[in-house]
Amino acid sequence: MIAYLLRRALQAAAVLLAITAVAFGLFYAAPSDPALIACGPKCDTAQVEAVRHSMGLDQPLTGQFTDYLRGLVAGRTIADVDGSPIDCSAPCLGYSYTLHQPVLDAIGDRFPVTLSLAGGALAVIVVLGIGTGFVAALRRGSVTDRLLSGFTLVGASVQIYFLGYALQYLLVYTTDVLSVPGYTPFADDPAAWAAGLALPWLVLGFVNAAVFARLSRSQMLETMHEGYVRTARGKGLGALRAHAKYTARGAAAPLVQLLGLEAGALFGGAFITETVFGLGGVGKLAVDSVVQNDLPTVVGTVLLAAFFVVLFVALADLVVAWLDPRVRLA
Amino acid sequence: MSALGVRDLTVSFTGRGATVTAVDNVSFDLARGEVLGLVGESGSGKSTVGLAAMGLHDAARTTVTGSITVGGTEIVGAPDSALRELRGARIAMVFQDALAALSPFHTVGAQLEEAYRLHAGTGRAEARERASTMLDRVGIPPARARDYPHQFSGGMRQRVMIAMALINAPDVLIADEPTTALDARVQRQVLSLMSELAKESGTAVLLITHDVGVVAEMCDRMLVMRGGRDIESGPTRKLLTDASHPYTRALIGAAPTLATVPGSRLPTVDDPEPARVVRRTEPASGEGAVLAEVADLTVEFPGRRGLWGRRAEPVAAVRGVSLRVRRGETLGLVGESGSGKSTTARVLAGLQRPTAGSVRFDGRDIGRASVDTALRRELSRDVQLVFQDPYASLNPRRTVEEIVTTPLRVHTSLDAAARRDRAAELLGQVGLDAAHLSRYPHEFSGGQRQRIGIARALALRPRLIIADEPVSALDVSVQAQVLNLLMDLRDELGLSLLFVSHDLAVVRHFCDRVAVMRAGTVVESGPRDEVFDDPKADYTRELLAATM
Numbered sequence: 001m002i003a004y005l006l007r008r009a010l011q012a013a014a015v016l017l018a019i020t021a022v023a024f025g026l027f028y029a030a031p032s033d034p035a036l037i038a039c040g041p042k043c044d045t046a047q048v049e050a051v052r053h054s055m056g057l058d059q060p061l062t063g064q065f066t067d068y069l070r071g072l073v074a075g076r077t078i079a080d081v082d083g084s085p086i087d088c089s090a091p092c093l094g095y096s097y098t099l100h101q102p103v104l105d106a107i108g109d110r111f112p113v114t115l116s117l118a119g120g121a122l123a124v125i126v127v128l129g130i131g132t133g134f135v136a137a138l139r140r141g142s143v144t145d146r147l148l149s150g151f152t153l154v155g156a157s158v159q160i161y162f163l164g165y166a167l168q169y170l171l172v173y174t175t176d177v178l179s180v181p182g183y184t185p186f187a188d189d190p191a192a193w194a195a196g197l198a199l200p201w202l203v204l205g206f207v208n209a210a211v212f213a214r215l216s217r218s219q220m221l222e223t224m225h226e227g228y229v230r231t232a233r234g235k236g237l238g239a240l241r242a243h244a245k246y247t248a249r250g251a252a253a254p255l256v257q258l259l260g261l262e263a264g265a266l267f268g269g270a271f272i273t274e275t276v277f278g279l280g281g282v283g284k285l286a287v288d289s290v291v292q293n294d295l296p297t298v299v300g301t302v303l304l305a306a307f308f309v310v311l312f313v314a315l316a317d318l319v320v321a322w323l324d325p326r327v328r329l330a
Numbered sequence: 331m332s333a334l335g336v337r338d339l340t341v342s343f344t345g346r347g348a349t350v351t352a353v354d355n356v357s358f359d360l361a362r363g364e365v366l367g368l369v370g371e372s373g374s375g376k377s378t379v380g381l382a383a384m385g386l387h388d389a390a391r392t393t394v395t396g397s398i399t400v401g402g403t404e405i406v407g408a409p410d411s412a413l414r415e416l417r418g419a420r421i422a423m424v425f426q427d428a429l430a431a432l433s434p435f436h437t438v439g440a441q442l443e444e445a446y447r448l449h450a451g452t453g454r455a456e457a458r459e460r461a462s463t464m465l466d467r468v469g470i471p472p473a474r475a476r477d478y479p480h481q482f483s484g485g486m487r488q489r490v491m492i493a494m495a496l497i498n499a500p501d502v503l504i505a506d507e508p509t510t511a512l513d514a515r516v517q518r519q520v521l522s523l524m525s526e527l528a529k530e531s532g533t534a535v536l537l538i539t540h541d542v543g544v545v546a547e548m549c550d551r552m553l554v555m556r557g558g559r560d561i562e563s564g565p566t567r568k569l570l571t572d573a574s575h576p577y578t579r580a581l582i583g584a585a586p587t588l589a590t591v592p593g594s595r596l597p598t599v600d601d602p603e604p605a606r607v608v609r610r611t612e613p614a615s616g617e618g619a620v621l622a623e624v625a626d627l628t629v630e631f632p633g634r635r636g637l638w639g640r641r642a643e644p645v646a647a648v649r650g651v652s653l654r655v656r657r658g659e660t661l662g663l664v665g666e667s668g669s670g671k672s673t674t675a676r677v678l679a680g681l682q683r684p685t686a687g688s689v690r691f692d693g694r695d696i697g698r699a700s701v702d703t704a705l706r707r708e709l710s711r712d713v714q715l716v717f718q719d720p721y722a723s724l725n726p727r728r729t730v731e732e733i734v735t736t737p738l739r740v741h742t743s744l745d746a747a748a749r750r751d752r753a754a755e756l757l758g759q760v761g762l763d764a765a766h767l768s769r770y771p772h773e774f775s776g777g778q779r780q781r782i783g784i785a786r787a788l789a790l791r792p793r794l795i796i797a798d799e800p801v802s803a804l805d806v807s808v809q810a811q812v813l814n815l816l817m818d819l820r821d822e823l824g825l826s827l828l829f830v831s832h833d834l835a836v837v838r839h840f841c842d843r844v845a846v847m848r849a850g851t852v853v854e855s856g857p858r859d860e861v862f863d864d865p866k867a868d869y870t871r872e873l874l875a876a877t878m
Binding site: 141226227228230231232233234235236237238239246249250323324325326 | 384386390410414415416417418419422423425427430431432433434435444445448449478480494
């Protein structure tokens with residue numbers, strides 16, 4: 001088990017290293033000059049060259065890459081535009097000359113928003129997606145089944161910006177059912193935190209729930225006819241208990257795998273939802289950095305998103321192995 | 331009062347507008363402590379009776395009428411809450427495939443405890459105690475309660491299943507083909523354990539099976555079902571020797587036993603009393619030239635990848651096997667599952683590369699056939715295969731004509747019309763109608779499909795046919811038809827065959843020479859009568875003793 005975890009961590013590190021290299025390569029292939037951007041529009045050529053030197057951009061590519069990697073692991077000191085040193089401790093993702101702060105701090109400022117948004121949306125996906133599929137499978141062919149399946153299909157077919165604005169208009173401005181979306185730190189006021197995020201959670205969860213609902217319904221229907229479910233019924237277990245204890249467990253593996261991918265994607269930022277509801281999360285930071293040619297932030301957010309995907313996929317594998325003892329971790 | 335009373339039971343399924351009656355007006359009584367055999371072929375409705383007695387049908391699609399009483403309590407129409415109290419407590423069930431029927435997610439101990447706690451209403455500690463006792467009783471060390479079903483052998487899993495079914499000492503045990511998937515020796519152990527335990531707890535057993543041999547060993551009375559109806563019932567001994575219904579007689583006679591005259595025509599439902607023609611009175615052995623042979627054959631499969639990608643020790647499936655098939659001869663390869671018989675057959679078919687040793691067909695080294703496409707192609711002109719599962723081995727998207735003529739298209743220059751003529755001729759040889767050429771496999775029964783598979787194998791007039799368990803997936807009466815057909819074809823065409831089977835009675839009936847395999851080695855081989863009448867190896871004797 002420990003050997004497995006170790007090997008898995010090494011694999012993850014290799015994947016992240018590859019992604020870092022690609023993102024770093026793009027950094028240089030991009031048709032823009034980081035030194036010029038950092039220096040500002042009023043700089044003359046000599047000043048830009050000075051900035052380029054102080055930023056280390058005149059160093060060979062491999063040297064800069066190893067510097068970047070060293071920063072990730074051990075931290076490093078980065079030169080500001082004027083050459084003054086900026087301390088960037090590990091894991092150092094570089095320094096944003098646009099935001100005038102280390103990339104990690106820029107992400108750190110916005111991450112609580114993303115964490116809150118993604119966590120709540122995942123809960124909605126589990127309840128609305130997987131739960132709906134479970135109920136629909138138990139009542140297969142009934143009106144409930146058709147209604148639930150149709151309902152989740154609606155979620156899959158509408159766009160977040162449409163649904164987000166429409167619901168905001170209906171539930172917030174017209175009827176006052178929900179409060180105005182916004183972010184209040186959980187530590188400050190948990191009630192305001194939940195109230196401000198309720199609508200984004202619902203919208204983001206709902207549009208992603210359909211695929212889970214369909215998969216969980218078909219998985220449940222398939223597993224329902226397994227011999228071990230029949231055995232459980234034969235022991236005298238009621239239908240609902242038998243399905244909750246045996247069918248659901250048999251149906252879980254692909255759902256957990258998919259949920260892992262979804263979690264990885266959501267923790268990397270949800271740009272559209274953040275934009276629609278005016279939440280400043282990592283997704284918005286990532287898109288803004290691309291628009292503004294803020295390359296250190298681009299690389300940092302790409303790496304962060306990749307990190308979460310790798311992490312949650314690995315976690316999903318562990319959960320699947322825990323659910324089914326026949327799965328060998330290898 | 332009987333333990334299980336069934337009166338005028340009719341079960342029908344509704345689906346896609348059509349209604350199928352699976353059980354039609356069946357009545358019987360099962361007395362306390364009695365063992366009743368419910369015998370029939372697939373589709374006879376025997377399993378449906380068992381599920382109906384448990385009240386385990388999908389209520390939305392199934393109509394059950396009549397009456398089923400367990401110790402006086404009515405099952406038909408009872409609310410689910412009442413059924414839950416009965417199930418597992420007063421009526422319990424053992425299913426055919428224990429690997430599928432036991433939960434892969436829970437330890438066997440937990441599964442036994444659950445079965446006990448649901449009805450006994452005791453605490454965990456007491457349930458654990460009881461589970462240990464039951465496991466011990468079926469010969470499984472209680473320390474293994476913490477293991478999962480996939481960590482046990484097939485026979486042990488079925489014993490776990492029996493322990494679980496009997497943990498509450500029910501009045502009725504319904505055993506649906508409990509040993510069909512097991513090897514003969516294990517089957518005997520499991521059946522005797524089951525009857526012993528049932529006797530201890532005074533449980534009446536309804537034993538559902540297709541196997542008349544099992545009924546003969548186990549049951550006081552038997553009831554024969556066909557097409558959902560009760561054909562005939564009575565004391566086992568009477569029915570076995572003097573059944574009044576021709577179907578019962580055909581069913582009993584269809585499966586060859588160790589007392590059947592080898593090579594004789596087997597009775598079938600259409601022809602219950604065949605003329606006693608014994609062909610091939612003298613098995614052709616020892617004379618003909620060697621057609622195919624393996625010498626010192628070893629086949630190893632790479633071990634599982636361990637940590638850091640290192641491989642474990644390879645698993646040897648076949649270890650130093652030498653065999654010969656002579657021209658015009660049928661060699662039977664018998665053994666239990668895992669004995670290496672199929673792997674040996676695959677090597678002779680050129681599908682598996684030997685790790686060591688030689689394999690020759692007609693004097694030529696064919697060891698590389700599995701990796702050398704040209705050689706493999708050449709070999710397939712002369713060596714053809716008949717597979718076990720007639721459902722999986724025919725492409726469902728191709729017509730019978732396409733299936734049967736594919737080898738002709740690959741290997742001959744016949745044009746479409748000539749191929750069609752040959753296909754029609756082949757269908758005639760295997761007892762099907764040329765009008766079937768344009769149909770698809772799903773329109774045929776299992777036995778008919780196996781005939782199509784045989785026609786395909788015969789298309790190129792091969793010199794050797796390798797048949798791997800060709801009749802073990804078939805019902806007994808269909809098995810008899812296919813065996814009769816193979817015997818006819820062998821006489822007509824002078825075929826050489828390698829016949830792989832786990833069934834000693836079938837091998838004795840069909841083969842000229844026999845090789846008995848165990849754990850990758852041949853423990854005994856020789857002419858059929860020598861091996862069966864005077865077995866030299868202890869293992870062969872054990873196998874013969876376990877055959878029912």
